[in-house]
Amino acid sequence: MKLSQIGMERLFRISSGLTIVGLVIEIVSLLWFHPLAFALFAFLGMAFIGLGIVTYLVSLVFAVAPPAGSNS
């Protein structure tokens, strides 16, 4: 249980980091009026935010069903 808890916290941290980067990119893209701003948001920002959300969801799955042998 302790191992899964540590793993979950690490995943939360990764998820938070990815989300922060994605959201910062979104702010930059909104303040920059240029066609490249759209590309920046659509490809980079959305990718970071999406990965952050996926990592968070993975962490939930990890917490519900920790892998066998992780209960030390």
Next chain:
Amino acid sequence: MVGVTGILIALIVLAIVLAVFFFVRPSVTAGPTGKILAFVALFILPALCAATGMSAHMQRSEQRRFCISCHAMAPYGRSLYVDDPNYVPAQHFQNHRVPADEACYACHADYTIYGPLKDKLRGITRIYMQYISTPPKNITIPGGYNNNQCLRCHQGARDFESNPVHQAIMDSLTSNQMSCITSGCHDTIHNIDSLDHVKFWRPGQ
């Protein structure tokens, strides 16, 4: 638009603050309150910010100044000010037959990101050519200009429907077999190659 963008940025800042909190102290998710807050901070808010951000970007990309901020598009924006009623886009723009702030989108609503997936991919190619490769000298619409872009407004309008020329070829126009702009009828479009030899209209004069 600035107000909406301001609210969106405030929402994003809130999402960042909460995400930073969980980045610094992920252990707070051990309790039920922390779990709920994490769900809001790492799922609900980022998803909401991404969706509203995409919507804001799509709305912003409908603006004329967005389109002509690309170097290759600048002459097309300039052509809207040609002082000649034969120039179809200029006539529409100057007489507010289309919203002046969204003049490009009004007549090119099926172009690149607004169109189906194939057009969206083509739009990405255009970005690549603009900033990495070399943009083409003359920008063309693959497949030609679709009459539906004209007929969206003109079909059903009295002066369009009652025109005997239009009546005679209505089926060809609606089926896109005969183009409105290449049939010799409304064929003076942006004509960017001739912009150095024409007179320009200055708003307010």
